[in-house]
Amino acid sequence: MAEYKGVMVYGELLEGKISSLTTELLGCGRRLADELKEDLLCILVGDKLDEAPKKAIAFGADKVYTAEDPLLKEYQTDSYVTAMEKAVKDISPRVLLFGQTSVGRDLAPSLAFRLGTSLSMDCIELSIDPGTKLLQQTRPVYGGNARGTFTSETFPQMATVRKKAMSPLEPDESRKGEITPIKVELDPAKVKTKVLETVKEEVAGVKLEDAQAIVAGGRGIGSPDGFKQLEELAKALKGAVGASRPPCDNKWVPDTMQIGLTGKIVTPELYVAVGVSGASQHLAGCSGAKNIVAINKDPEANIFREARFGVVGDWKQVLPAFSEKVKELLAG
Numbered sequence: 001m002a003e004y005k006g007v008m009v010y011g012e013l014l015e016g017k018i019s020s021l022t023t024e025l026l027g028c029g030r031r032l033a034d035e036l037k038e039d040l041l042c043i044l045v046g047d048k049l050d051e052a053p054k055k056a057i058a059f060g061a062d063k064v065y066t067a068e069d070p071l072l073k074e075y076q077t078d079s080y081v082t083a084m085e086k087a088v089k090d091i092s093p094r095v096l097l098f099g100q101t102s103v104g105r106d107l108a109p110s111l112a113f114r115l116g117t118s119l120s121m122d123c124i125e126l127s128i129d130p131g132t133k134l135l136q137q138t139r140p141v142y143g144g145n146a147r148g149t150f151t152s153e154t155f156p157q158m159a160t161v162r163k164k165a166m167s168p169l170e171p172d173e174s175r176k177g178e179i180t181p182i183k184v185e186l187d188p189a190k191v192k193t194k195v196l197e198t199v200k201e202e203v204a205g206v207k208l209e210d211a212q213a214i215v216a217g218g219r220g221i222g223s224p225d226g227f228k229q230l231e232e233l234a235k236a237l238k239g240a241v242g243a244s245r246p247p248c249d250n251k252w253v254p255d256t257m258q259i260g261l262t263g264k265i266v267t268p269e270l271y272v273a274v275g276v277s278g279a280s281q282h283l284a285g286c287s288g289a290k291n292i293v294a295i296n297k298d299p300e301a302n303i304f305r306e307a308r309f310g311v312v313g314d315w316k317q318v319l320p321a322f323s324e325k326v327k328e329l330l331a332g
């Protein structure tokens with residue numbers, strides 16, 4: 001039986017550079033590897049990896065494995081799963097981490113199935129059990145109302161990790177590490193899908209996922225015009241506007257603004273929920289916010305159970321005064 005050793009991070013690339021979530025995974029992986037007294041490994045898959053392997057070392061990796069092939073130019077399930085299966089079987093890491101991104105959500109389950117191991121998705125905390133050395137994988141359960149911690153006895157121990165749940169290390173360009181190319185044989189005939197076009201999401205201002213302050217509107221906002229008032233507050237906070245599902249379903253705002261179980265997961269410092277009832281499916285996307293402030297006319301609304309601060313009232317009356325005070329405080 002293979003000896004499983006090391007903590008491996010799947011390094012996701014964005015426009016040729018390692019993503020911020022990958023740097024967070026490397027920060028977390030470094031801590032786990034140190035606890036295990038084993039190496040932190042990073043695997044990078046793509047067409048031309050350029051400076052990415054060196055960056056992974058600067059962010060904490062001891063060894064970087066690279067799989068380069070023209071068939072790996074864009075993410076595509078068949079070619080990426082094949083390349084990763086070969087690499088993971090050759091290297092036999094103890095732990096294998098992915099980001100909870102659209103790539104991670106597709107690649108990690110397919111790979112876990114091929115490797116005959118289990119996987120915990122959307123983890124927010126990872127640690128090593130000192131006795132068994134197994135990975136303890138903590139993730140929200142019951143739509144974000146509770147947390148569950150899981151361990152598995154199959155290897156590699158696989159998890160996907162939510163954005164901003166972990167902290168990256170300060171990059172150190174002088175760090176030394178090993179870069180090892182791995183050969184993957186890919187058969188173009190087995191690649192069943194083709195990327196025809198990549199459409200970039202147009203965002204004016206701060207991206208919802210990156211915003212440190214989010215003003216989110218719910219059904220209680222009542223119209224697209226109402227959202228314009230939320231924009232004003234978001235602008236003052238240098239943040240972004242989000243929404244619960246009904247405003248997106250009603251086409252008051254684009255679907256890309258939806259936060260929740262079937263929308264985006266956000267973890268800002270400040271989340272102002274206006275006219276949002278606090279359904280578990282919505283909280284699944286925002287319960288990682290450091291501070292939730294709720295404005296709702298119903299004192300019994302569930303959002304008040306999650307909120308650190310709450311105002312009971314009609315948002316049309318509360319918001320102008322709230323926004324003015326925020327502007328005043330930020331100016332002072």
Ligand SMILES: Cc1cc2nc3c(=O)[nH]c(=O)nc-3n(C[C@H](O)[C@H](O)[C@H](O)COP(=O)(O)OP(=O)(O)OC[C@H]3O[C@@H](n4cnc5c(N)ncnc54)[C@H](O)[C@@H]3O)c2cc1C
Binds near residue numbers: 279
């Ligand atoms: C499988 C599944 C997936 C889902 N995924 C998501 C998801 O990703 N994201 C999501 O958000 N939902 C999702 N939902 C829907 C979710 O269950 C709720 O229906 C939804 O979150 C409710 O949105 P809301 O809070 O805006 O609306 P409501 O629940 O209707 O609440 C509106 C709130 O506004 C308040 N209000 C009304 N008028 C005012 C006023 N003038 N001033 C102040 N407050 C006012 C009301 O008191 C109420 O609390 C999903 C549901 C399912 C079944």
